[in-house]
Amino acid sequence: MTLRIRCQQCSVRSCAPCSALTAATADQLARIVHRRRIPAGQILYGGPDRAKTFSIIVEGVVKLVNVQPDGSNQIVGLQFPSEFVGRPFVEGAPLVAEAATDLEVCAFSGSAFETLMQTHADLERTIFKRTLDDLDFARQWMSMIARKTAEERVASLLMLIASKFRDKARDGRQAVAGLEFNLPLSRTEIAECLGLRLETVSRQFAALKAEGIITTGRRRGLKVADMAALGERAQGLVHA
Amino acid sequence: MTLRIRCQQCSVRSCAPCSALTAATADQLARIVHRRRIPAGQILYGGPDRAKTFSIIVEGVVKLVNVQPDGSNQIVGLQFPSEFVGRPFVEGAPLVAEAATDLEVCAFSGSAFETLMQTHADLERTIFKRTLDDLDFARQWMSMIARKTAEERVASLLMLIASKFRDKARDGRQAVAGLEFNLPLSRTEIAECLGLRLETVSRQFAALKAEGIITTGRRRGLKVADMAALGERAQGLVHA
DNA sequence: TGTTTCGTTTGATTTCCATCAATTCGCGTC
DNA sequence: GACGCGAATTGATGGAAATCAAACGAAACA
Numbered sequence: 001m002t003l004r005i006r007c008q009q010c011s012v013r014s015c016a017p018c019s020a021l022t023a024a025t026a027d028q029l030a031r032i033v034h035r036r037r038i039p040a041g042q043i044l045y046g047g048p049d050r051a052k053t054f055s056i057i058v059e060g061v062v063k064l065v066n067v068q069p070d071g072s073n074q075i076v077g078l079q080f081p082s083e084f085v086g087r088p089f090v091e092g093a094p095l096v097a098e099a100a101t102d103l104e105v106c107a108f109s110g111s112a113f114e115t116l117m118q119t120h121a122d123l124e125r126t127i128f129k130r131t132l133d134d135l136d137f138a139r140q141w142m143s144m145i146a147r148k149t150a151e152e153r154v155a156s157l158l159m160l161i162a163s164k165f166r167d168k169a170r171d172g173r174q175a176v177a178g179l180e181f182n183l184p185l186s187r188t189e190i191a192e193c194l195g196l197r198l199e200t201v202s203r204q205f206a207a208l209k210a211e212g213i214i215t216t217g218r219r220r221g222l223k224v225a226d227m228a229a230l231g232e233r234a235q236g237l238v239h240a
Numbered sequence: 241m242t243l244r245i246r247c248q249q250c251s252v253r254s255c256a257p258c259s260a261l262t263a264a265t266a267d268q269l270a271r272i273v274h275r276r277r278i279p280a281g282q283i284l285y286g287g288p289d290r291a292k293t294f295s296i297i298v299e300g301v302v303k304l305v306n307v308q309p310d311g312s313n314q315i316v317g318l319q320f321p322s323e324f325v326g327r328p329f330v331e332g333a334p335l336v337a338e339a340a341t342d343l344e345v346c347a348f349s350g351s352a353f354e355t356l357m358q359t360h361a362d363l364e365r366t367i368f369k370r371t372l373d374d375l376d377f378a379r380q381w382m383s384m385i386a387r388k389t390a391e392e393r394v395a396s397l398l399m400l401i402a403s404k405f406r407d408k409a410r411d412g413r414q415a416v417a418g419l420e421f422n423l424p425l426s427r428t429e430i431a432e433c434l435g436l437r438l439e440t441v442s443r444q445f446a447a448l449k450a451e452g453i454i455t456t457g458r459r460r461g462l463k464v465a466d467m468a469a470l471g472e473r474a475q476g477l478v479h480a
Numbered sequence: 481t482g483t484t485t486c487g488t489t490t491g492a493t494t495t496c497c498a499t500c501a502a503t504t505c506g507c508g509t510c
Numbered sequence: 511g512a513c514g515c516g517a518a519t520t521g522a523t524g525g526a527a528a529t530c531a532a533a534c535g536a537a538a539c540a
Contacts, residue, residue: 066383069475074386076379089369121361128368129329131375136334138378139316141305146314146385146435147454150527187488195386200527202489218536235309254485427518437498442519458506459517 032112038103044085046096054086060103061184065096065192075193077138078184080164084130088114100209101184110152145195148235153194154204155233158214161185162224179227183220208233272352278343284325286336292350294326301345301424305336305432315433317378318424321405324370328354341424356420385435390474393434394444395473398454401425402464419467423460448473 021029035058037046044062045053062085064077076095079085085105087093108116117124144156165181183190187205191198208214213230215223224230275298278284284302285293302325304317305374306385316335325345327333348356357364384396405421423430429446448454450463453470456460457461 051304064377064379068383068387072387074383075429087372089372095379112357121364124361124368125358125364128364128371131368131371132327132329135371135378138375138382139304139306139335142316142378142382142385143308145382147308147312198488198527199490201527203527206489437501438518439520440497443497446519 010157020126021122022120025116028116028120029123032108032116032183033106036103036105036107038099038105038117040099040102041104042099044097044099045087046093047098050092052086052091054084054088054108054113055086055105056112057081057083058104058106060101062097062103063100063185063189063193065098066094067096073192074195075189077134078160078193081168084127086110086113088117088127100189149206150194150196150200151204151233153196153234154190154201155208155230156235157190157193157224158208158224159181159230159234161226162230166227178209178223178225180217180221180223182224186220260366261362262360265356265363268356268360269348269363271416271455272348273346274348276343276345276347278339278345280342282339282343284339285327285335286333290332292326292331293348294324294328294348294353295345297321297323297325298344298346300339300341300345302337302343303340303425303429303433305338305379306334307336309411313432314435315429317374317381318433321408322416324367326350326353328357328367341431350436390434390436390440391444391447391473392475393436394441395448395470396475397430397433398448398462398464399467399470399474402467402470418463418465420457420461420463426460 036055038060038115040060041053043049044055045051057079059081063075063077064079066074067075068074078100079097085097117127144153148156161183162179166179185193187198187201190196191201194201205214205216208230209216213224213226213227213233215225217223276295278300283289283291284295285291297319299321302319302323303315304319306314306316307398308314318340319337325337325374343418357367368433384393388396401423402419406419425433427438427441430436431441434441445454448470449456451469453464453466455465457463
């Protein structure tokens with residue numbers, strides 16, 4: 001599982017999705033990849049235009065949104081750096097992938113990527129395995145939403161996000177305690193993730209602040225002062 | 241997509257999973273399949289013994305259960321006849337697949353099936369596509385649980401189950417109105433599906449009965465008198 | 481510097497579901 | 511048929527989050 005490709009347009013050190021591929025496949029991939037910057041709010045796939053693209057996130061967060069008939073949104077998944085965004089084999093995916101923050105991605109045109117996937121079994125298997133992991137995670141998340149209280153849900157989401165930032169920080173050998181970052185989601189979006197209303201989310205933030213577990217900076221700034229305590233509140237979410 | 245295989249031990253008319261395969265692959269599959277009867281409550285995969293099997297359900301319903309650290313169960317998926325049950329590529333799946341009713345399945349030993357999948361791309365793709373469908377469905381279901389009221393949830397689950405029985409009934413050209421069948425789940429299990437308590441489920445059943453939308457027979461018997469009204473209560477669940 | 485606007489916070493009240501508790505029903509057993 | 515058991519129903523009550531409503535804060539604009 002060593003790194004077999006240095007994606008020419010890709011500065012990521014260890015390109016996780018590519019590392020499982022053969023040199024030949026990685027080479028083919030490198031020919032159709034193009035680095036793109038995508039502003040927050042832009043649709044990656046789904047929605048009215050039905051643009052079909054596949055991407056690997058280099059920087060930023062993508063939200064997978066289920067638009068309900070009554071107009072409300074439900075966020076059913078978040079994709080973080082190094083993760084894959086796309087829905088092979090169908091034209092009209094039932095959900096919309098939207099940039100939650102400004103993004104930097106390795107993008108592949110839908111047709112080229114699908115063709116490549118059908119001729120290179122190792123690529124298909126890599127995406128297949130990620131899909132299985134996504135499915136496991138979606139089911140874990142479902143359990144979380146079905147059973148937990150508002151406090152536990154908010155803590156779980158913060159743990160999930162914080163753990164992603166912690167992983168990134170570790171690459172740069174940053175301190176684990178007192179993790180500080182900008183939330184990639186608004187209060188409304190957090191509520192849409194958790195099946196709560198934004199007022200409830202706000203109150204839970206206030207409660208966590210009052211207990212000294214987190215502090216909020218201006219805008220979307222957040223500092224997790226006590227990761228262990230936050231984990232306790234999350235009550236054992238399996239964070240991938 | 242015509243039927244390419246007649247699974248020698250399989251009486252199912254049009255074997256959906258097999259129909260997408262090449263004759264060669266179907267032939268290989270037929271060699272390692274064995275029909276089994278499985279009593280309700282038996283574990284198909286996951287759990288302490290970690291037995292790894294793959295199955296296609298011929299008759300009955302399988303529940304995918306997430307066992308929480310506090311001992312409560314959350315049902316995160318149901319598999320019906322013609323559907324695939326198994327989790328390739330990992331040893332310790334994070335959930336347990338358990339027979340909700342007595343089953344009849346086409347079973348494959350884990351190792352043989354995985355080997356076959358890795359040498360026959362069409363088989364792998366078939367399972368891949370099903371996994372993607374499962375993922376879509378899990379996310380739809382998550383939205384349902386996150387947003388809907390108890391009444392809508394119960395109606396949604398009954399619609400889902402009823403639609404499966406309706407599909408089966410259609411094969412035999414049965415009447416669509418006044419659909420009658422035995423629920424594959426207890427009240428407790430229904431509650432575990434929906435993130436509710438069993439008392440709440442029972443009350444919603446009572447409400448639907450009072451409105452004349454359903455009638456309950458003895459044991460797990462259920463008759464859907466007004467499918468359209470039930471669908472209204474479900475408020476637009478996308479039932480796969 | 482004021483004004484507008486959007487996101488967030490805080491407060492008051494209501495609603496729905498969980499919880500606790502008791503009863504009934506269906507089914508197997510003696 | 512009487513008993514016992516587990517599952518399901520029904521009732522009473524409390525609590526957590528939704529809802530309604532208002533105020534606040536931080537950018538964005540003139």
